[in-house]
Amino acid sequence: QKEVEQDPGPLSVPEGAIVSLNCTYSNSAFQYFMWYRQYSRKGPELLMYTYSSGNKEDGRFTAQVDKSSKYISLFIRDSQPSDSATYLCAMSDNNAGNMLTFGGGTRLMVKP
Amino acid sequence: DSGVTQTPKHLITATGQRVTLRCSPRSGDLSVYWYQQSLDQGLQFLIQYYNGEERAKGNILERFSAQQFPDLHSELNLSSLELGDSALYFCASSPRGRVNEQFFGPGTRLTVL
Numbered sequence: 760q761k762e763v764e765q766d767p768g769p770l771s772v773p774e775g776a777i778v779s780l781n782c783t784y785s786n787s788a789f790q791y792f793m794w795y796r797q798y799s800r801k802g803p804e805l806l807m808y809t810y811s812s813g814n815k816e817d818g819r820f821t822a823q824v825d826k827s828s829k830y831i832s833l834f835i836r837d838s839q840p841s842d843s844a845t846y847l848c849a850m851s852d853n854n855a856g857n858m859l860t861f862g863g864g865t866r867l868m869v870k871p
Numbered sequence: 872d873s874g875v876t877q878t879p880k881h882l883i884t885a886t887g888q889r890v891t892l893r894c895s896p897r898s899g900d901l902s903v904y905w906y907q908q909s910l911d912q913g914l915q916f917l918i919q920y921y922n923g924e925e926r927a928k929g930n931i932l933e934r935f936s937a938q939q940f941p942d943l944h945s946e947l948n949l950s951s952l953e954l955g956d957s958a959l960y961f962c963a964s965s966p967r968g969r970v971n972e973q974f975f976g977p978g979t980r981l982t983v984l
Binding site: 791793795800801802803804805808815847851853857858859860861862864 | 873875902904906913914915916919926927929935959961965970971972973974975976977981
């Protein structure tokens with residue numbers, strides 16, 4: 760079993776929909792939680808960065824962390840075709856030398 | 872554009888060969904990380920350098936090595952290449968005091984024939 764699990768999708772939604780992307784993890788030592796967006800054949804782009812449990816909002820994006828359930832989410836409001844990409848969750852535990860452990864990514868398609 | 876640069880963009884080589892991938896971190900970032908992304912393994916951490924010193928190692932093969940130079944650029948050396956080494960190799964850097972905020976470069980696509 761992988762440390763970080765993510766549904767690979769693809770997830771197909773109509774333009775304007777609210778998108779929910781999720782990851783579960785097994786390592787209770789993870790304290791930092793990130794979401795990256797990766798377009799095809801490009802480098803991952805950091806979208807959201809959160810520490811411990813709670814919510815963080817940035818424009819159309821909201822990240823939620825529930826450490827008690829070992830579950831994190833990314834919500835995208837008013838989704839646009841330009842949001843079509845693969846979304847990767849990543850986590851780290853400072854005791855592991857700042858390495859990021861990634862989920863496998865969820866491919867999102869937003870249809871006009 | 873994250874500010875992290877990587878060269879070359881593409882590399883095609885043969886089994887048994889050796890290649891060097893280069894990375895320049897964002898201005899002011901002291902930490903450099905190398906990751907490998909393949910279809911079957913996803914994005915996996917290889918190694919981290921901080922201000923010239925190795926800080927952490929992941930599942931990096933013995934055939935692979937890296938270093939960070941005084942000007943903070945880093946190189947990843949891959950030797951005795953095998954077909955299974957074909958992948959995207961990413962470099963990332965992070966700001967001082969915010970080591971978990973890692974900004975990725977555009978990657979080098981390595982194809983081993």
